[in-house]
Amino acid sequence: xxxxxxxxxxxxxxxxxxxxxxxxxxxxxxxxxxxxxxxxxxxxxxxxxxxxxxxxxxxxxxxxxxxxxxxxxxxxxxxxxxxxxxxxxxxxxxxxxxxxxxxxxxxxxxxxxxxxxxxxxxxxxxxxxxxxxxxxxxxxxxxxxxxxxxxxxxxxxxxxxxxxxxxxxxxxxxxxxxxxxxxxxxxxxxxxxxxxxxxxxxxxxxxxxxxxxxxxxxxxxxxxxxxxxxxxxxxxxxxxxxxxxxxxxxxxxxxxxxxxxxxxxxxxxxxxxxxxxxxxxxxxxxxxxxxxxxxxxxxxxxxxxxxxxxxxxxxxxxxxxxxxxxxxxxxxxxxxxxxxxxxxxxxxxxxxxxxxxxxxxxxxxxxxxxxxxxxxxxxxxxxxxxxxxxxxxxxxxxxxxxxxxxxxxxxxxxxxxxxxxxxx
Amino acid sequence: xxxxxxxxxxxxxxxxxxxxxxxxxxxxxxxxxxxxxxxxxxxxxxxxxxxxxxxxxxxxxxxxxxxxxxxxxxxxxxxxxxxxxxxxxxxxxxxxxxxxxxxxxxxxxxxxxxxxxxxxxxxxxxxxxxxxxxxxxxxxxxxxxxxxxxxxxxxxxxxxxxxxxxxxxxxxxxxxxxxxxxxxxxxxxxxxxxxxxxxxxxxxxxxxxxxxxxxxxxxxxxxxxxxxxxxxxxxxxxxxxxxxxxxxxxxxxxxxxxxxxxxxxxxxxxxxxxxxxxxxxxxxxxxxxxxxxxxxxxxxxxxxxxxxxxxxxxxxxxxxxxxxxxxxxxxxxxxxxxxxxxxxxxxxxxxxxxxxxxxxxxxxxx
Numbered sequence: 001x002x003x004x005x006x007x008x009x010x011x012x013x014x015x016x017x018x019x020x021x022x023x024x025x026x027x028x029x030x031x032x033x034x035x036x037x038x039x040x041x042x043x044x045x046x047x048x049x050x051x052x053x054x055x056x057x058x059x060x061x062x063x064x065x066x067x068x069x070x071x072x073x074x075x076x077x078x079x080x081x082x083x084x085x086x087x088x089x090x091x092x093x094x095x096x097x098x099x100x101x102x103x104x105x106x107x108x109x110x111x112x113x114x115x116x117x118x119x120x121x122x123x124x125x126x127x128x129x130x131x132x133x134x135x136x137x138x139x140x141x142x143x144x145x146x147x148x149x150x151x152x153x154x155x156x157x158x159x160x161x162x163x164x165x166x167x168x169x170x171x172x173x174x175x176x177x178x179x180x181x182x183x184x185x186x187x188x189x190x191x192x193x194x195x196x197x198x199x200x201x202x203x204x205x206x207x208x209x210x211x212x213x214x215x216x217x218x219x220x221x222x223x224x225x226x227x228x229x230x231x232x233x234x235x236x237x238x239x240x241x242x243x244x245x246x247x248x249x250x251x252x253x254x255x256x257x258x259x260x261x262x263x264x265x266x267x268x269x270x271x272x273x274x275x276x277x278x279x280x281x282x283x284x285x286x287x288x289x290x291x292x293x294x295x296x297x298x299x300x301x302x303x304x305x306x307x308x309x310x311x312x313x314x315x316x317x318x319x320x321x322x323x324x325x326x327x328x329x330x331x332x333x334x335x336x337x338x339x340x341x342x343x344x345x346x347x348x349x350x351x352x353x354x355x356x357x358x359x360x361x362x363x364x365x366x367x368x369x370x371x372x373x374x375x376x377x378x379x380x381x382x383x384x385x386x387x388x389x390x391x392x393x394x395x396x397x398x399x400x401x402x403x404x405x406x407x408x409x410x411x412x413x414x415x416x417x418x419x420x421x422x423x424x
Numbered sequence: 425x426x427x428x429x430x431x432x433x434x435x436x437x438x439x440x441x442x443x444x445x446x447x448x449x450x451x452x453x454x455x456x457x458x459x460x461x462x463x464x465x466x467x468x469x470x471x472x473x474x475x476x477x478x479x480x481x482x483x484x485x486x487x488x489x490x491x492x493x494x495x496x497x498x499x500x501x502x503x504x505x506x507x508x509x510x511x512x513x514x515x516x517x518x519x520x521x522x523x524x525x526x527x528x529x530x531x532x533x534x535x536x537x538x539x540x541x542x543x544x545x546x547x548x549x550x551x552x553x554x555x556x557x558x559x560x561x562x563x564x565x566x567x568x569x570x571x572x573x574x575x576x577x578x579x580x581x582x583x584x585x586x587x588x589x590x591x592x593x594x595x596x597x598x599x600x601x602x603x604x605x606x607x608x609x610x611x612x613x614x615x616x617x618x619x620x621x622x623x624x625x626x627x628x629x630x631x632x633x634x635x636x637x638x639x640x641x642x643x644x645x646x647x648x649x650x651x652x653x654x655x656x657x658x659x660x661x662x663x664x665x666x667x668x669x670x671x672x673x674x675x676x677x678x679x680x681x682x683x684x685x686x687x688x689x690x691x692x693x694x695x696x697x698x699x700x701x702x703x704x705x706x707x708x709x710x711x712x713x714x715x716x717x718x719x720x721x722x723x724x725x726x727x728x729x730x731x732x733x734x735x736x737x738x739x740x741x742x743x744x745x746x747x748x749x750x751x752x753x754x755x756x757x758x759x760x761x762x763x764x765x766x767x768x769x770x771x772x773x774x775x776x777x778x779x780x781x782x783x784x785x786x787x788x789x790x
Contacts, residue, residue, distance in 0.1 A: 322511075325505045326507075328505050330505055
């Protein structure tokens with residue numbers, strides 16, 4: 001007890017500082033705990049964290065031009081693109097040498113493809129040039145300026161060389177600019193021509209539709225969660241099975257079922273026409289557009305809203321509402337003033353979960369979304385699978401990730417993440 | 425006590441029954457009348473129906489049969505929020521998302537009271553429970569005892585005539601509980617409110633109440649003042665449930681001069697006060713309080729019922745001695761004696777004679 005009144009640090013029985021002794025005593029436990037979860041940590045690191053990092057890295061990585069055309073890049077350093085004059089012979093010679101090597105190593109198409117993202121037509125330019133350049137003799141066949149322009153008039157255009165120079169650095173912001181409908185030019189970033197602007201619209205649509213889906217999940221899910229938390233055990237269990245039933249059915253089956261329900265010759269339209277509510281000629285268009293995506297995704301994500309809300313509502317004792325009523329509150333007042341505020345953590349948890357799931361959803365918009373109802377994730381998939389522009393896909397993915405993190409942060413600031421409860 | 429002089433019951437249960445599943449009755453034929461200003465405690469083991477009765481009175485459960493009257497008016501069809509009954513819940517049920525002041529202001533707000541009136545009343549209620557400085561805090565920042573006071577203040581702030589309390593002190597430690605018992609009774613008598621208090625703690629029931637209703641098996645087993653309940657239990661359930669009791673089974677031999685002669689299992693015949701027995705041959709359970717038994721020769725009166733006993737255990741408890749004896753084949757016979765200078769201290773194995781007054785020994789139902 002005397003030690004605690006002293007300003008000196010507490011000492012343990014053997015005279016060492018108490019904190020140090022405690023740390024030593026706990027270290028063994030900590031190491032053992034760490035060893036136990038080490039396999040999981042390593043697995044997560046290799047199978048999850050590393051791929052994500054490497055994918056994110058692709059969004060800025062751009063060493064292909066510099067490694068394939070090293071002499072050209074070095075020669076272009078001195079060229080000032082703003083003068084409006086073509087580069088001099090040294091650049092052309094360097095390029096001819098580079099493209100010949102690249103053609104022999106069969107890597108010229110990759111560079112062409114990469115630069116084609118920035119300026120369409122470059123891919124064929126590279127292909128044609130490489131075919132010719134294979135036969136040239138570097139020592140005797142110069143000068144190459146006329147020769148190259150002769151092969152393809154693209155080499156006589158300043159834009160081609162500008163594109164080459166702008167995208168010659170090892171790291172680029174080009175993909176990110178592309179991802180927000182801009183492009184990198186010699187004069188700095190500028191917007192894409194209007195007919196090529198689709199990504200910002202897609203981002204906006206993804207955000208707005210995710211919000212609508214979250215909202216409708218909340219609207220439908222709240223009463224169900226309340227029932228689950230307040231019905232007698234037997235009925236609640238039955239209801240819980242109904243809520244979980246969708247989880248036991250494949251996502252594809254459920255989405256396809258909506259296709260059957262919503263299409264113009266589908267169940268809902270048929271019923272409406274038979275009831276005379278809708279004329280046969282004016283069947284509702286509910287699929288391959290926003291409505292289809294919203295309906296199907298609300299249904300699919302509903303359990304993710306219900307379950308967190310249910311687990312929070314379960315912890316609200318019925319005595320609160322009873323107390324409110326005994327104090328003179330009507331049912332409505334008791335609900336809004338006493339029950340609802342206490343269920344907000346559940347609403348928060350469910351909304352975050354549904355929103356984050358929705359914003360990255362892919363399969364359902366792909367199947368029922370048509371062209372108007374697709375999300376940004378569908379575009380990412382397109383760039384990964386079809387156009388093979390992985391850099392752009394990575395940039396889009398990064399933006400999506402950052403957007404979700406910002407929303408999460410904002411939510412934390414406003415509502416407080418401690419208020420989110422997924423159970424207990 | 426501000427007992428109503430007109431004799432008309434303020435709260436009345438009239439042949440009330442309650443069933444949850446349609447097969448068993450949780451409350452069987454409950455009849456109870458309470459005058460204005462009374463502090464009545466419903467005491468009983470869990471599942472005895474006492475809380476159900478309270479919930480029916482509050483309006484959270486409906487009676488399956490019978491009428492509940494408040495001030496002469498049947499309240500069966502009045503929803504809880506219109507009954508104007510204050511209630512203190514077991515876990516206080518203070519709204520966690522509101523401050524203490526907001527909690528207290530809530531019943532006034534829903535009554536559409538003006539802001540200045542509300543503040544005035546909240547302040548007065550907080551001062552009443554000596555929590556004036558805590559208005560801005562949240563319930564979670566208060567200790568159990570403080571929350572208890574706030575719950576009490578909230579139930580009283582809208583000035584109800586009837587306040588229900590459902591085991592309000594159950595979560596407090598012993599010392600605090602005793603303090604709060606005193607405060608609650610004091611407050612109730614000072615404000616002249618009628619209180620129905622539910623508890624399973626008999627000490628609480630005895631110390632706080634004007635009358636105690638002992639519940640078991642959906643019925644009131646006995647409704648009496650605390651001293652009556654303790655000293656004159658009407659059946660063996662009440663005798664067992666309230667306080668400690670020595671019981672011995674036997675058969676009535678004869679009844680004469682207001683005393684029943686009961687033959688115990690071991691063959692001894694003792695004189696008892698007949699309560700639930702009326703004729704010879706009936707089985708009975710006799711009960712006697714441990715503190716009414718004496719073993720000091722000087723203290724045993726001449727007219728006492730005397731029996732031989734063997735000391736099995738002698739426990740020194742400070743203010744009292746607690747002695748376990750073997751009496752008439754019963755190994756669990758307890759005697760409590762006051763620690764006085766002239767009191768004997770016994771040793772296990774000692775053979776002694778014990779005695780008690782025949783009227784302290786009650787022959788109850790078997």
